[in-house]
Amino acid sequence: MNTGSLPLDLADRMIENVVGSFPVPLGVAVNFLINDRDFLIPMAIEEPSVVAAASYAAKMAREGGGFRTNSTASVMIGQIQTVGMSDPYAAKVRVMQAKTEILKKANDQDPLLVSLGGGAEDLETKVIHTSEGPMLITHLLVDCKDVMGANAVNTMAEAVAPIIERLTGGRVYLRIISNLATKRLARAWCLVPRDAVGGEEVVDGIVKASAFAAEDPYRAATHNKGILNGIIGVVVATCNDHRAIEAGAHAFAARNGRYTTLSTWERSDKGDLVGSIELPMAVGTIGGAVRTHPIAKISLKILRVETARELGEVLAAVGLAQNLGALRALAHEGIQRGHMSLHARNIAVAAGAKGQLIDQVAEEMVQEKKIRMDRAKELIQKHRLAGKSETRGNE
Ligand code: MEV
Numbered sequence: 001m002n003t004g005s006l007p008l009d010l011a012d013r014m015i016e017n018v019v020g021s022f023p024v025p026l027g028v029a030v031n032f033l034i035n036d037r038d039f040l041i042p043m044a045i046e047e048p049s050v051v052a053a054a055s056y057a058a059k060m061a062r063e064g065g066g067f068r069t070n071s072t073a074s075v076m077i078g079q080i081q082t083v084g085m086s087d088p089y090a091a092k093v094r095v096m097q098a099k100t101e102i103l104k105k106a107n108d109q110d111p112l113l114v115s116l117g118g119g120a121e122d123l124e125t126k127v128i129h130t131s132e133g134p135m136l137i138t139h140l141l142v143d144c145k146d147v148m149g150a151n152a153v154n155t156m157a158e159a160v161a162p163i164i165e166r167l168t169g170g171r172v173y174l175r176i177i178s179n180l181a182t183k184r185l186a187r188a189w190c191l192v193p194r195d196a197v198g199g200e201e202v203v204d205g206i207v208k209a210s211a212f213a214a215e216d217p218y219r220a221a222t223h224n225k226g227i228l229n230g231i232i233g234v235v236v237a238t239c240n241d242h243r244a245i246e247a248g249a250h251a252f253a254a255r256n257g258r259y260t261t262l263s264t265w266e267r268s269d270k271g272d273l274v275g276s277i278e279l280p281m282a283v284g285t286i287g288g289a290v291r292t293h294p295i296a297k298i299s300l301k302i303l304r305v306e307t308a309r310e311l312g313e314v315l316a317a318v319g320l321a322q323n324l325g326a327l328r329a330l331a332h333e334g335i336q337r338g339h340m341s342l343h344a345r346n347i348a349v350a351a352g353a354k355g356q357l358i359d360q361v362a363e364e365m366v367q368e369k370k371i372r373m374d375r376a377k378e379l380i381q382k383h384r385l386a387g388k389s390e391t392r393g394n395e
Pocket residue numbers: 047222223224225226227229326327330335
């Protein structure tokens with residue numbers, strides 16, 4: 001069986017009940033200048049226009065010096081849920097008092113991570129009041145360095161649970177990483193010269209689009225989806241856990257009690273466009289499938305990033321670029337013009353066009369502004385008949 005680039009025996013070791021592999025287009029976005037270094041950005045995504053829009057936006061940002069980024073350390077949170085204590089607040093203090101013992105037990109689970117300068121580094125505790133009574137929630141803060149960290153954190157959380165039960169007199173249930181990775185944030189910003197983005201009116205439109213999304217969760221969800229279009233493309237191309245990134249991004253966007261945007265677009269004092277973004281970024285450059293999947297290895301080579309923090313910062317810049325590409329199109333000509341020609345090609349393929357006929361039919365549908373399956377089928381039929389009568393005429 002042809003499984004593409006992922007050998008079946010490898011796939012079989014990655015998940016259960018494997019019957020094949022599932023290819024998605026891999027594109028490379030260009031023009032990215034991040035912290036004065038040029039980057040090529042591999043993206044695995046099925047949606048037309050995303051790679052083109054990211055490249056176009058990166059070109060605009062490049063005219064203002066590209067993207068600047070920074071990040072926190074790679075600290076993930078492991079949660080330990082304890083229930084059934086008569087004195088949850090005193091139990092909380094007892095757990096904090098045993099911090100050294102708990103951190104040591106956690107770090108004993110992963111000497112390699114500790115030798116690389118990572119490991120469990122702090123504890124936080126809180127009492128929450130639930131429909132099932134008070135619970136003590138302990139947060140184990142683990143610097144995961146270059147791994148995403150779910151395995152390391154979950155192992156540590158499970159290992160320290162008996163100590164917490166002993167200290168609290170309660171019963172531990174859940175011991176699991178949190179995807180709301182508020183201590184592992186990546187940030188990016190850029191200044192796009194007014195003329196590069198299309199003039200004052202376009203700047204105005206983008207700033208107003210950003211303000212709209214900041215206040216309205218219906219728009220914020222779509223605004224953030226546009227950001228994730230770019231980020232998830234790279235996350236998938238590097239075989240990182242995109243569900244973790246999505247969950248973290250949306251939870252972070254709602255962290256103040258109301259869902260809002262992950263990015264903001266403002267006007268500089270000179271009337272240029274300034275964009276910024278901050279979001280959790282639980283990605284790794286080692287561990288998991290990142291270093292086993294052949295395409296993920298190639299993607300990392302294309303990116304030329306060594307550390308998880310570097311990768312996270314590139315992802316933040318890609319998200320901001322993707323957002324800029326979408327907002328510029330929305331505030332200017334609308335997204336459908338660019339989107340539709342690729343969409344038309346997909347429709348043409350789905351209707352049965354092959355080879356040159358794909359572009360021909362797609363172009364005609366775009367010209368007619370009738371990008372529909374029934375029209376694609378009619379056009380294919382028309383061209384096939386024309387082709388046949390031409391052949392007959394030549395006989
Ligand atoms: C489509 O995949 C993404 C957009 O809807 C994002 C946005 O509206 O900002 C274009």
